[in-house]
Amino acid sequence: xxxxxxxxxxxxxxxxxxxxxxxxxxxxxxxxLAWYQQKVGQAPRLLIYDTSNRAAGIPARFSGSGSGTDFTxxxxxxxxxxFAVYYCQQRSRWPRTFGQGTKLEIK
Amino acid sequence: EVQLLESxxxxxxxxxxxxxxxxASGFPFSNYAMSWVRQAPGKGLEWVASISGSGSxxxxxxxxxxxxxxxxxxxxxxxxxxxxxxxxxDTAIYYCTKDLEVAVTTVFAYWGQGIPVTVSA
Numbered sequence: 299x300x301x302x303x304x305x306x307x308x309x310x311x312x313x314x315x316x317x318x319x320x321x322x323x324x325x326x327x328x329x330x331l332a333w334y335q336q337k338v339g340q341a342p343r344l345l346i347y348d349t350s351n352r353a354a355g356i357p358a359r360f361s362g363s364g365s366g367t368d369f370t371x372x373x374x375x376x377x378x379x380x381f382a383v384y385y386c387q388q389r390s391r392w393p394r395t396f397g398q399g400t401k402l403e404i405k
Numbered sequence: 406e407v408q409l410l411e412s413x414x415x416x417x418x419x420x421x422x423x424x425x426x427x428x429a430s431g432f433p434f435s436n437y438a439m440s441w442v443r444q445a446p447g448k449g450l451e452w453v454a455s456i457s458g459s460g461s462x463x464x465x466x467x468x469x470x471x472x473x474x475x476x477x478x479x480x481x482x483x484x485x486x487x488x489x490x491x492x493x494x495d496t497a498i499y500y501c502t503k504d505l506e507v508a509v510t511t512v513f514a515y516w517g518q519g520i521p522v523t524v525s526a
Contacts, residue, residue, distance in 0.1 A: 332512055334450070341500055341516035342442075342450065353514060385450055389511045393466045394452040 300324055302386050302397035310405040317373040319400045321386035326366045330390040333362055333371045336399075337382045345384075346371065378404075407431040409501045409517035416523045421491050427484040427501030427517055434482040435459070438504035440511060441475060441486050443497035444519070453499070454486065458507035468494070491524045498522075 301324040311317055321331065329349040334342040344353040346362035349369060359374040373380055381404050386397040413425040425441070440455040454475040455464045463475050474487040484501055498521050502513040 334513070336450075341519055342513070343516065344512065344514050347505070347512045347514075387450070387452075387511075387513075392464060394455075394511045396450040396452070398449050 299393060300327060300388050300391055300395050302388060302395055304384075304386060304397035304400045306400060307398075308401045308403060310403050311376055312405045313376050313378055315376050317371075317376055317380070317402060319371040319373075319384055319402070321364075321369045321371070321397050323367045323369075323388060325391075327388040327390035329365055330388055331362075331364065331369045332387045332389065333360075334385045334387065335380075335382050336385065342385065373402075376402075407503060407515045409503060409515060411499065411501050411517045411520035414499065414520035414522045416525065417491055418526055419492055419524055421524070422487070422489045423491065423522060425486040425488065425499055425501075425520060425522070429482045429484065429501075429503065432503070434477075435479050436507050438507060438509040438511075439475075439477060439484045440502045440504065440509075440513060441484075442500045442502055442513060442516075443495075443522075444500070445494075445497045448497075451497075452511065455504070455509045455511055456484070457509050462509060464509060488522070491522075493524050496522060496524050 305320045333346040336342040350362045408430045441453040456475045476485045498519040501517040503515040505512040
């Protein structure tokens with residue numbers, strides 16, 4: 299099973315700042331990595347798939363990069379609605395797995 | 406607009422069974438693979454099972470193989486998850502998800518609101 303390790307566990311930033319979230323895979327997932335956002339009491343929402351493709355309706359301030367085992371989700375300038383938990387997920391091998399999440403909180 | 410509406414969640418005793426349903430609308434149901442993803446209380450996300458658009462291909466996480474069965478009914482635009490021999494470890498919110506395409510890509514493009522399943526004596 300591919301283990302995805304996200305860092306940091308919690309990230310405290312202010313609106314307008316740049317956020318950089320990391321996801322590291324225990325083995326190569328090539329470019330098959332996605333990012334999801336989950337707000338309290340809500341279902342997750344797809345942000346990015348296959349490393350860098352934004353899902354429909356996702357603002358341009360969200361971007362993804364990386365390859366192999368190291369991936370990054372960047373939010374260029376935080377909006378108040380961006381404070382949430384973020385998960386990465388790989389679809390390279392079965393079983394599909396998620397990271398444990400990074401909580402992005404308001405500083 | 407894509408809508409996924411889950412139902413069937415309940416409190417069930419260990420060893421019991423439950424069938425979850427997910428009625429889909431706003432897109433051609435048979436053209437997309439579907440999946441179930443769950444989230445235990447206070448925990449992260451866990452992929453459970455996936456099915457192709459035609460229904461011919463199914464995939465399961467190891468912990469539910471032989472106990473859970475994913476299926477779909479084209480005429481009803483409904484996805485199902487039959488869950489048998491339930492244990493406390495199956496307690497979670499279960500989300501119905503829509504894939505990006507007909508084959509199982511497990512890019513979970515759309516999510517239902519989730520339905521709680523509690524396994525407890």
